[in-house]
Each structure stands twice: as C-alpha cells, then as structure tokens.
Amino acid sequence: MKHTMGKEMEASSEEKQIAKENIKNSLRDLTGLVGVSGSEQDVVKYLRNSLLPYADEVNIDAYGNVIAIKNGRTSGPKLMISSHSDEVGFCVKNILQDGFIMFDKIGGVSDQLLLGRKVWVTRNKLPGIIGIKAGHMQTPEESTQVKTIRECYIDVGASSREDVERMGIKIGDPIVFQSDFMEMDNKDLVCTKSVDNRIHCAILIELFKELKSMDFSGTLFGVITVQEEVGLRGAMMVANAIEPDYAIVLDTIPAGDTPDIQTEKALPVYLGKGPVCPIADGVRGNMNFQYIHPKVREIIEEQALVASVPLQVLTLIGDGYTTDAASLSSSNKGIPVGILSTPRRYSHSPVELVNLNDAEGVLRIVKGIVSQNGKKNLSFI
Structure with missing residues (x-):
C-alpha cells in the first residue's frame, strides 16, 4: 500500500523543476525587499497579493501577521503551516x-x-x-x-x-x-540575504498554488508571522487567534557542512541532502527548549517517505537555535507542533546559501501533510 501511495504522490521531474523555478522567482522578489523585525510592511504586501488568487481568504492582523485560509471539501482539523516574514538587520x-x-x-x-x-x-x-x-x-x-x-x-x-x-x-x-541575488554555477544553489526565512514564504505561495485543484479535509491556515527574529512574537499572537489543532513550522536551519564546523560531532546537517526535522531545539541556557510533538513527527516522517524525499533528523539543543515552534507549543493550552527546515549556509549574513532541491522537498512534504489532514490521531499516547 505504501509503495502504491508513494508512486501516486511522488512528483515528476517536470513538476519538481517548475516548482523550483517558481520558488526561485518568488525568493528573488522577496529577498529584494526590506523587512527587518517591526518593519515587515513591504513583505506583507507582497505575500498578501501573491496569496489572494489561491486562498479563500487572506487576512492581515494589527501587527502584520498574514493569515491565508484554504477550506477543504469536508470537515476536519485546523492545520497551521507557518513561516516568518522578518529578517535580521x-x-x-x-x-x-x-x-x-x-x-x-x-x-x-x-x-x-x-x-x-x-x-x-x-x-x-x-x-x-x-x-x-x-x-x-x-x-x-x-x-x-x-x-x-x-x-x-x-x-x-x-x-x-x-x-x-x-x-x-x-x-x-x-x-x-545590500545583497544581490546570485546563482552559483549549479543553478539550484542561490545566495543572498534573508533566505531566513523568505525561502519558506516562497514555499507557502507555491503550496497554495498547487492546492488550488486538490481535495483535502479540514482547514489550512497558511501563516506568515512577524517579529520572529526578536522573540517569536507574531507566532503567539496568531496561534491564540486561530487555535489550530496542530501546526508545522517552516524555517531555515544552519548547515554544518563547511570546513569551520565539526559536522558529524556538532551539526550533522548537509546542503542538498534534503529537508531537516529538528526533533528538539533550544537556545543557550535552554530557556526555550522544546521537543516536537511525537505524532506530528510521525506525520512529517511518513509524508517524507511517501513523497520519496530524504529527511535529515537531529537535535540542536543549547546552540542558539530556536523557531516559532517554541512559542506555538505553549500557546492556546499547548499546540501539537513539528518543524520542517531548509538547510542554509552562512546564517544571518548577506550571503546565505540554499539548495532549491531541499526547498522543493519541503514543499512536497507539506503538500502531502495537507492531503492527509485529519487521517491521523494526534493524541499523545
């Protein structure tokens, strides 16, 4: 059964290439905008206009969080898939x-x-x-x-x-x-500022495009939060307003495959080897330490298998890394949350380097998660 389902869900080479080009084009536009935390207006305008043709509804709250809503054909859970719009600066x-x-x-x-x-x-x-x-x-x-x-x-x-x-x-x-959008000799590798986290804003736009003709159950909330880089602020605002049944946070993660990092000992994350699922993370001092929910982890791993997407799994505790998931997991009485990340080199610099194949893999996994929404019991035990 799994083998047959994988064949049904696996994207063709042409579909993958189209998705990569669309993500690249949106990323080029988005990284050309100024959107540091608290000044995300231009990014928010771009996202609203890009999502409007494909969503049933797009709302912007008082602080600039974008909430795009896509209703399924039948009733089911409220699923939130989120990115963040702000950049460091x-x-x-x-x-x-x-x-x-x-x-x-x-x-x-x-x-x-x-x-x-x-x-x-x-x-x-x-x-x-x-x-x-x-x-x-x-x-x-x-x-x-x-x-x-x-x-x-x-x-x-x-x-x-x-x-x-x-x-x-x-x-x-x-x-x-100021950073130009640069393609490497391998055109799947692109380099610029604010790949964190405009790459996943671009993926959310492409997700909504591809869902236009797809049946699923429940309601999808595609969310782009503000002020992630200065305290995960937007995520809590949105989570308490939406009250999702579960959430997938999309964010970048540092790649450890450079000469200045002991990759296998410290950061076993490689560019070009697929999306990453951090099982546990927390900033120095572990003030925001958190595990992802075990059932949401299962959902991510199952859909990676179905879509034939390699998945890198690790823990990253005490190394200065955290995402909106830390905020969501304690919002609204506790939201079951998982993380799906695209690796990128040279974090928080004007030369962040990303492999579009990893980004396209994130797209296929989250598309599969939406297609199977409501088919898995989310209870802890």
Missing part, C-alpha cells in the same frame, strides 16, 4: 551633525559582518556604506580587531544631519545589508 539609532548615522542591531547579526558593507537604509532602499578606516591608516592591532556596532557608522553621502533628514531618513528607520 539594523535600525537608525542617531544621526550625527556631520551626516553619519549610528545604528542598532535588530536580531542576531555578528559584528564580524559589519565593516565595509553596503546597506539599504529605510524601506525605500537608500544606499549607504558601513564605513571602514583606510587600511593605510590602521595600526597592526586595528587590522586584526573586530569592531563592535557601537564603533561603527553608516555613510549615506551626506555632509550634515539636515542632508540626511532631507533624504527622508528618521530615527528608528530599518537598515539591511
């Missing part, structure tokens, strides 16, 4: 009298990434540069030091505070790394 802290800008971090950005970078300032993407002292003038000690954000500044080509203000720049305006 910065905001304007102060504008100095000589026209340089001081800035704060929003989310986890390493100080090692700052000096000499191009940035976009405000949602209008005004060009700027994080300044760096001329190498000719650096002392030997300075040439090896990493400057903190408090020692850095942004140059927008202004000579006074008034010049900066005339550009329309204000205190609190968002700032992101």
Whole structure:
C-alpha cells in the first residue's frame, strides 16, 4: 500500500523543476525587499497579493501577521503551516551633525559582518556604506580587531544631519545589508540575504498554488508571522487567534557542512541532502527548549517517505537555535507542533546559501501533510 501511495504522490521531474523555478522567482522578489523585525510592511504586501488568487481568504492582523485560509471539501482539523516574514538587520539609532548615522542591531547579526558593507537604509532602499578606516591608516592591532556596532557608522553621502533628514531618513528607520541575488554555477544553489526565512514564504505561495485543484479535509491556515527574529512574537499572537489543532513550522536551519564546523560531532546537517526535522531545539541556557510533538513527527516522517524525499533528523539543543515552534507549543493550552527546515549556509549574513532541491522537498512534504489532514490521531499516547 505504501509503495502504491508513494508512486501516486511522488512528483515528476517536470513538476519538481517548475516548482523550483517558481520558488526561485518568488525568493528573488522577496529577498529584494526590506523587512527587518517591526518593519515587515513591504513583505506583507507582497505575500498578501501573491496569496489572494489561491486562498479563500487572506487576512492581515494589527501587527502584520498574514493569515491565508484554504477550506477543504469536508470537515476536519485546523492545520497551521507557518513561516516568518522578518529578517535580521539594523535600525537608525542617531544621526550625527556631520551626516553619519549610528545604528542598532535588530536580531542576531555578528559584528564580524559589519565593516565595509553596503546597506539599504529605510524601506525605500537608500544606499549607504558601513564605513571602514583606510587600511593605510590602521595600526597592526586595528587590522586584526573586530569592531563592535557601537564603533561603527553608516555613510549615506551626506555632509550634515539636515542632508540626511532631507533624504527622508528618521530615527528608528530599518537598515539591511545590500545583497544581490546570485546563482552559483549549479543553478539550484542561490545566495543572498534573508533566505531566513523568505525561502519558506516562497514555499507557502507555491503550496497554495498547487492546492488550488486538490481535495483535502479540514482547514489550512497558511501563516506568515512577524517579529520572529526578536522573540517569536507574531507566532503567539496568531496561534491564540486561530487555535489550530496542530501546526508545522517552516524555517531555515544552519548547515554544518563547511570546513569551520565539526559536522558529524556538532551539526550533522548537509546542503542538498534534503529537508531537516529538528526533533528538539533550544537556545543557550535552554530557556526555550522544546521537543516536537511525537505524532506530528510521525506525520512529517511518513509524508517524507511517501513523497520519496530524504529527511535529515537531529537535535540542536543549547546552540542558539530556536523557531516559532517554541512559542506555538505553549500557546492556546499547548499546540501539537513539528518543524520542517531548509538547510542554509552562512546564517544571518548577506550571503546565505540554499539548495532549491531541499526547498522543493519541503514543499512536497507539506503538500502531502495537507492531503492527509485529519487521517491521523494526534493524541499523545
């Protein structure tokens, strides 16, 4: 029975290629937008407009969480599949009298990434540069030091505070790394900023497209949350409003297959070897430690098998990784939740690298989960 079902559900090579191209095109658009936590408006507009033709209803709540609803043909559980719209970045802290800008971090950005970078300032993407002292003038000690954000500044080509203000720049305006969308020699590998987590926003758009003519039971809530990078805030707002019966959180996960990581000992996650299912995760100190629900794990693993998608499984506890699942699992009296992740290298940098085959695998698994919604008992024992 499983063998026959797998053949029915397995996508053809042509279908996989079309899905990858669609995901790539949406990802190119989405990563070209400015959407740091608290300033996700342009990303939210894009997602609303992209989902409207395929959803029965698309709502935006007061904080910008996107809720796309697709009703099945028959009654059944409420299934929430979520991504998040925000990216890490910065905001304007102060504008100095000589026209340089001081800035704060929003989310986890390493100080090692700052000096000499191009940035976009405000949602209008005004060009700027994080300044760096001329190498000719650096002392030997300075040439090896990493400057903190408090020692850095942004140059927008202004000579006074008034010049900066005339550009329309204000205190609190968002700032992101300027990063081109780059395809590697292998066109399935793409690199840019904010792959975390625009890749799964793109996957949700493609999921709704493919569900347009598919029968399923219950109700699908395709959710894109805000402010994940600064405390998983949007997820709790939405979960308490929707009250789903169970949820699948889609997010990226660091790949450990680079020379600077002991892959098998520390982070056995590989680019190109399929989606990842983190069984347990938690930030340093384990304040948000959580296991995924055992029945939701079964659902993910079963649908990966049916769709012939390789699945990487691991725990990632105490290493600074967590997702909206930590927030959802304790919302609305406790929501059974699982995580499905796309690996990407160079986390929270302007050069995040992802393999579109892994992303397409996520799509096939969640499509299978929707198709079988309501066919599995979610009770803990």
